[in-house]
Structure formats: structure tokens, C-alpha cells
Amino acid sequence: MLTYMATIDTLVASGGLIDIKVPLERGELPHRLVYGYPDFRDWLENEVPKMTCGRLNADEPPCIQVDNRLHQWISGKRIVYSTHFKDLSPLKDEVWELKTADTRVFGWMHRPCVFIAVFGDAADLYKYPTRRKSYEDARAKVISARDRINLDHPKLTGGTFDDLVCV
Amino acid sequence: MISYVFDIGERARKVGRFLSSVRAELQNAAMEEKKARKLTQQDIASALGVHRSVINRQLTGEENLTLSRVAELAWVLGRDVHLTLDKPLGDLSNEYPITPPSTSEGLPQQPLGGAPTPSTSAEWSKEDDHDINYRLEMV
Numbered sequence: 001m002l003t004y005m006a007t008i009d010t011l012v013a014s015g016g017l018i019d020i021k022v023p024l025e026r027g028e029l030p031h032r033l034v035y036g037y038p039d040f041r042d043w044l045e046n047e048v049p050k051m052t053c054g055r056l057n058a059d060e061p062p063c064i065q066v067d068n069r070l071h072q073w074i075s076g077k078r079i080v081y082s083t084h085f086k087d088l089s090p091l092k093d094e095v096w097e098l099k100t101a102d103t104r105v106f107g108w109m110h111r112p113c114v115f116i117a118v119f120g121d122a123a124d125l126y127k128y129p130t131r132r133k134s135y136e137d138a139r140a141k142v143i144s145a146r147d148r149i150n151l152d153h154p155k156l157t158g159g160t161f162d163d164l165v166c167v
Numbered sequence: 168m169i170s171y172v173f174d175i176g177e178r179a180r181k182v183g184r185f186l187s188s189v190r191a192e193l194q195n196a197a198m199e200e201k202k203a204r205k206l207t208q209q210d211i212a213s214a215l216g217v218h219r220s221v222i223n224r225q226l227t228g229e230e231n232l233t234l235s236r237v238a239e240l241a242w243v244l245g246r247d248v249h250l251t252l253d254k255p256l257g258d259l260s261n262e263y264p265i266t267p268p269s270t271s272e273g274l275p276q277q278p279l280g281g282a283p284t285p286s287t288s289a290e291w292s293k294e295d296d297h298d299i300n301y302r303l304e305m306v
Contacts, residue, residue, distance in 0.1 A: 012169055012170075013169070015169050018169050018170065018171045019169065019170035019171070020170070020171055020173065021170055021171065021172045021173070022172065022173050022174070023172065023174055023180065025184070026255060026256065036171070041171045044171065044173050045171070045173075048173075049175075056224075056229045057229070057230075058228060058229050058230075059186065059228055059229070059230060059231045059232065060182075060183050060186065060228065063175045063179065064175060064179055064180075064182070064183035065183075065228070066173065067173060067175045067179070067180055067183055067184070068183050068184060068187040068228075070173060071184060071187075072187070077191070078191065078195070080194070083227055100228075101227070101228055101229045
């Protein structure tokens with residue numbers, strides 16, 4: 001039996017994924033892409049603007065942190081391994097997190113420079129002494145979402161940080 | 168095609184991205200010096216008389232970065248800092264970001280720099296003020 005599988009474009013057209021953008025500066029072009037699940041879009045729209053700085057007492061509020069990181073990603077600016085973008089253990093699961101001081105965005109790489117964001121959360125929820133959630137659960141949630149999405153194979157691209165992120 | 172633009176507003180975006188670009192310049196310079204002369208964050212911290220964690224947090228955006236500290240870091244890293252304020256290219260007629268201040272809102276009659284100050288809001292024209300693009304270069 002043949003099963004119809006969707007491309008990113010058809011998923012975006014149907015609302016299964018949302019093309020996530022930030023305003024770019026004059027002269028900038030998108031060099032990397034972010035697509036988000038509807039839950040991720042809702043988090044960006046409704047939760048991030050209300051978030052306050054966590055225990056790190058960062059210099060900027062989370063909404064500016066997220067704008068910065070998305071801007072760095074999309075405009076092709078330098079992304080630093082671990083500080084900005086990191087793979088979760090075990091590496092074979094190919095689950096990545098886009099990070100700021102106070103936020104975590106979990107997802108996977110569909111293609112080099114194409115990040116699929118499943119959900120976002122507050123960083124403090126994953127760190128002692130304020131930990132209430134685990135990276136294991138986050139990883140499982142991404143894998144489950146990836147398994148369920150009706151996306152052309154291969155759904156994900158593995159590789160090193162440099163393979164996946166460098167423009 | 169369904170897209171969502173995460174837009175925090177021009178003012179917040181301008182501030183956040185400027186600070187981010189400053190940190191990126193400092194991080195790049197620190198990485199270059201680490202490669203060139205094995206300068207570590209501990210060496211930088213020792214030169215400035217602070218704990219290494221302070222430098223780390225300031226470079227990663229987890230702690231406030233003052234202009235003084237930017238200059239100090241540039242000194243340790245052997246760089247000069249140049250800050251320029253550029254007018255953006257193009258027509259600004261629809262992008263004027265602020266309402267001209269009026270004298271009743273406390274506009275000083277004689278600024279410290281001695282530059283002429285508009286006496287009424289009507290005199291504060293678009294030619295007197297403009298949108299500003301910041302750029303910081305470390306050389």
C-alpha cells in the first residue's frame with residue numbers, strides 16, 4: 001500500500017508546520033530556516049513575551065534572547081556549539097536544542113540549516129535547583145513528534161554540528 | 168504558506184541585536200587571541216581583576232556588559248573599538264521612530280555640549296533627528 005507523505009511545503013500549506021521568521025535587517029537574507037510545530041508558534045506568541053529572566057539574571061529578557069537567537073540562526077550569523085545549539089545525548093537520536101540563557105527550543109534537523117522546532121520551554125525547568133522537567137522527556141517528546149509527522153523520508157539529517165549548521 | 172513572524176518591536180529588537188553584535192565581536196576577538204597566543208578567559212579575568220565566571224557571563228549575555236567593560240576587554244584583547252552611528256539608507260519618511268519631544272517635557276534649554284536646542288517641538292524637525300543604526304567594530 002502506498003502512503004502519501006508530505007513535503008515541508010505541503011505541511012506548511014496545511015498548517016502542520018509553520019514557517020518561523022524574524023524581521024531581518026537591511027541587506028540580510030535568510031541562510032538558515034526554522035519551521036515550528038503549532039505548539040512552538042503558540043509558545044513564541046503567548047509565552048515568550050510574558051517570560052521573565054531566570055536565575056541566571058541575564059542581561060536581556062527572554063523575548064530579546066529568543067529574537068537574537070532566531071535572528072542569528074536565520075540570518076546565517078555564527079552559531080556557537082553548546083552555548084547556542086547543542087545535540088542531546090544519546091547523539092544517535094539526533095535531537096537538538098536551540099538555547100538562550102533562559103530558554104530552550106527542542107527539535108531536530110530536517111536538512112542542513114533547516115531546524116524543525118517542536119516545542120520551547122524555560123531553561124530553569126531543566127536545571128537544578130529549579131528542575132521540574134528532564135532532558136530525557138524532552139528528547140522523547142521530540143522523537144514522538146518526529147515519528148508522528150507525515151513528512152517525506154528521510155525526515156531528519158544526521159551529522160556533526162559543522163555539517164548541519166555552518167552556512 | 169503559513170508563516171509566523173516573531174516580532175518584539177523595533178526598539179527592543181534594536182537594543183537586543185546591538186548588544187548581541189557587541190558580544191559576538193568580543194567572542195570572536197577572544198577566540199582569535201586564544202588561537203594566536205593561547206589567551207584564556209582566566210587570563211582575561213586576571214588582567215581585569217575579576218573572577219573568570221564574570222567574564223564568561225558577560226561574553227555569553229548572562230551578565231550586564233558596560234561600555235567600560237567593553238573597552239577593558241578590547242584592551243586585554245589588543246583591539247581598538249570604533250562605534251559609529253549610521254543613518255540607514257533609503258526614505259525615512261514612514262519610519263520615524265519617536266515623537267519629537269516638547270520643551271514642557273523637560274528638554275534642556277542648554278545642553279552640555281553647547282549645541283543649539285530647539286525651543287519648541289515644531290522646531291524639532293525630522294532633519295534634526297533620525298533613525299540610528301549602530302555598528303561596533305573591533306580592529
